[in-house]
Amino acid sequence: MAIRTTENGSGRAGGGGRVTLRTIAQMTGLSLSTVSLSLRGGTTLKQETRDKVAEAAKALGYVPDRAGVRLRTGKTNVIALVLDGAEDSIDFARQMIQGIGHAIKGTRYHLTVIPEFERNISPDTVRYVLDNRTADGVIITHTAPRDRRVQMMIDADFPFVSHGRTEFFTPHPFHDFHSEVFASTAVERLASKGCKRAMLVVGDDTTTNHHNIVTAFHRATARTGLEPRIMTGMQYLPPTEMRRMAMELASEPDRPDGIICDSEMRTIALTGGLMEGGLRMGQDVHLIYKQTSGILPTLFPAVDSIREDVFAAGVELTNLLLRRIEGAEPETLQTLAEPQPQWRN
Amino acid sequence: MAIRTTENGSGRAGGGGRVTLRTIAQMTGLSLSTVSLSLRGGTTLKQETRDKVAEAAKALGYVPDRAGVRLRTGKTNVIALVLDGAEDSIDFARQMIQGIGHAIKGTRYHLTVIPEFERNISPDTVRYVLDNRTADGVIITHTAPRDRRVQMMIDADFPFVSHGRTEFFTPHPFHDFHSEVFASTAVERLASKGCKRAMLVVGDDTTTNHHNIVTAFHRATARTGLEPRIMTGMQYLPPTEMRRMAMELASEPDRPDGIICDSEMRTIALTGGLMEGGLRMGQDVHLIYKQTSGILPTLFPAVDSIREDVFAAGVELTNLLLRRIEGAEPETLQTLAEPQPQWRN
């Protein structure tokens, strides 16, 4: 039982059965070039020939060899997802990948995933893709205001799209959750519930998202008259610590009566700590969190949330990227996702 | 600002700057073949030549072109992960991918991910990989007893490894969580807590895992004298339904006083329902769940769990697969992961 890599003494590629352009050429009696031209819609060919070729290709189940195409044209038909290791948004990776998968279904694109280990994003993986022409385009997430990966790809004029905005002057494709609307909607909701002191909990202060959300929070609390408070920069804080902090918070004299949290993981730690501290959710304290998975609603059916649809984000990011690869201008490839309030009480 | 795909009128690949074998050949004054031979460790070459080539390659930062290698040798240097859409194990996808990523770091392998949408696994995606020689090996998860994907790859003699065992006679590489040990350990723990009626909740009854765990559960309850009860086949049941069922369960006259659950998602639904039904976890009812993420411990620091390290599983699966690709015998590539009890009270 020889395995594939050694099944062929010469070390050459492919089995005898593989259908190539040559197969079709022999079958139809045409030349290689005619077949190739025909398959890619050559207009100088007789209609009869084109039908013949198309028919044969279909009958044989021809699929262009990726290596051949790639070698000749430089097109990889691959898009790369740089997957951040953050676990703030539960189920983020799975949904994002499913979304991308859904969007490339039926296209010739494959998805390669490049896991990022460092929490402090480094441009190395992107540099690798650029240097080795390993993909036709890149999707990155958790974008920073002056993200070095973005800078690098702009400089190289390489197609990419970011999940998150940046502060660069040169426009680039992005799709982002509308954090500002999230923050203001949440604050207004707290105000309508009669809250007086609002606290915003944003874990990671390195992303652009952080800046947007904080600004919008300040603006909204000023407008509604709530007393603002912010807890941030905790990307390295383990959940257990977070939980402990929440417990202590529960017994503070002027503790917040309304909390907004943009991370599911932290919401869980928060909730656990607050409840252990003796507070009743939805009575002593109101909570609104950014929801990306189905976990928290299952657990706390009565807690308000504002949803970001990560699957849809994956689909959108992919569509933007594909359009970019086909040459669309960056300015036309920038979209925001509207937060979806899920008021539950 | 032309984008990459059109930067070159001829439509040819690569910029002028790309370092190929030819670059090295010109630099060293040697021929293409000598350089190639040398780089792949040709022993018939003079040491001096070999040093010269190695030096030049390093200086130029030479990396073999994947398309070239693939076209000539048929080797893709890609491994494919067929990613099941199940969300029972929270954070499964992320950790699995991180694990694989860790294992291929430093190798020439890339990872492509093929999301699976149908909950009822179809062999189409695997067939595609096989037909189009899209990867050198495949990793599949959520394996069924007579998994058609496994059958297909065995028949095609294609390198793969499954996360989960099967019932096929022909041996194949696998790595699996030792569910039997999980079940018996959990039952024993419940017994030691004084439980009388144990319920096993396993969501998906299509996997091999299901069968293993149920068998072991029966054996262990018989051994310890616990009254067994099983809740299963709920792969299509939404969490909210599950939660409702748990709530009803709470008020049953002969309700279980010990529960074992192999899915985090269902554990959450269960816990939510039981608590809403008035039960106190760890007092009225004991719960032990299979833990794959950090979510539940954060939420319920006092609830027992038995951990499966999905990251480690990813690493192991990859190593097995790479060995298989290199020709190792399937029999030698079968491992089990020991469950890691996390007793917390």
Added chain:
DNA sequence: TACTACAATGAAATCGTTTCAGATATTCCA
């Protein structure tokens, strides 16, 4: 010196595809 043995290197074929420059027919017009 002539012949063999062996080490070191090079030339060429190949993988599958695309594309450009030619090569055949075929048709048109004077």
Added chain:
DNA sequence: TGGAATATCTGAAACGATTTCATTGTAGTA
């Protein structure tokens, strides 16, 4: 009827790497 203008199709040359086979050079031997 000849030459040009059109239609269709083909040949050949890449893209980058690997591998086989041939060639060169050198040394050893009789």
